[in-house]
Amino acid sequence: MPRTAAPRETPPVRVNIAEDVFCRLRDMAIQYELKPGERLNEVDLAERLGVSRTPVREALYRLAQEGFLVESGRGYSRRQLDVKETLDLYEARCAIEAECARLAAERASDEALDEIDAFLKSSAGVPADTSASHLVELDEAFHERIARASGNAELMRILINLNHRIRFIRWINMEKIGRDHTQAEHRKILAALRKRDADACVALLRTHITHRTDQIVEAITAGLARIYLQQP
Known part of the structure; x- marks a missing residue:
C-alpha cells in the first residue's frame, strides 16, 4: 500500500x-x-x-x-511643536481636501456617497464619553472617504500623511469642540456633494478645516502642558 x-x-x-x-x-x-x-x-x-x-x-x-x-x-x-509649521500643515490640508472635494463632486458614484452617508449615520451613535482620539479617527475616516471618492490616490496619500502630522493637535481641539458640531458640518458637506455643487462643498470644507493663529497657539500650549506636565 x-x-x-x-x-x-x-x-x-x-x-x-x-x-x-x-x-x-x-x-x-x-x-x-x-x-x-x-x-x-x-x-x-x-x-x-x-x-x-x-x-x-x-x-x-x-x-x-x-x-x-x-x-x-x-x-x-x-520635530518641535511650532505655530507657523502647524498653520502651514492646516493650510496644506485645506488645499488638498478642497481639491478632493471638487473632484469628488464631479466623479463620486452615488454608491460612494451612499457609503459616506451610512458611515456618518453609524458614527453619529458613538457614546457621549467616547475619547477624543477615537472621535478624531472617525473625523479622519469621513474626510478620507471623500478623498477616496475623488479617485486620486496621490491626493489621498498626501492627506493621510498630513492627518498623521496634525493628529495630536486635533486631539486637543476635539476635546474642546466636541462631536456634535463636527457632525453637523459633515452633514452639510455631504449634502453639497449629493447636489454635485463643487463650489459649495469646497467652501464648506475650507470653513470646517481652517484654523486661526490664536487657535493654534492655544492648542499647542495645551498640548505642551499635556506632554510635560501630564495635565488632562
Missing part, C-alpha cells in the same frame, strides 16, 4: 518587522511620547522595542522623510 504523504504544515506568517517598527515609532511620534526636540538614540529605541538597530534606523529615516523628525548631528530629533 503506498504511503500517504503527511500533510504539509502551513508556514508561519512572516511578520514584517521593519513596517511594525515604523508604525510603532510613528505612533510614539504622533502621541509625543518622543518629546519635542528630543534627540533619538537608536540603541535605546531598539532595546525599548525589542528589535535590532537596523529596522529602527530605517524607521527613523522614513519618519524624517514624512516630516515627524529633523536631522540632528548624525541622528534625528523629534
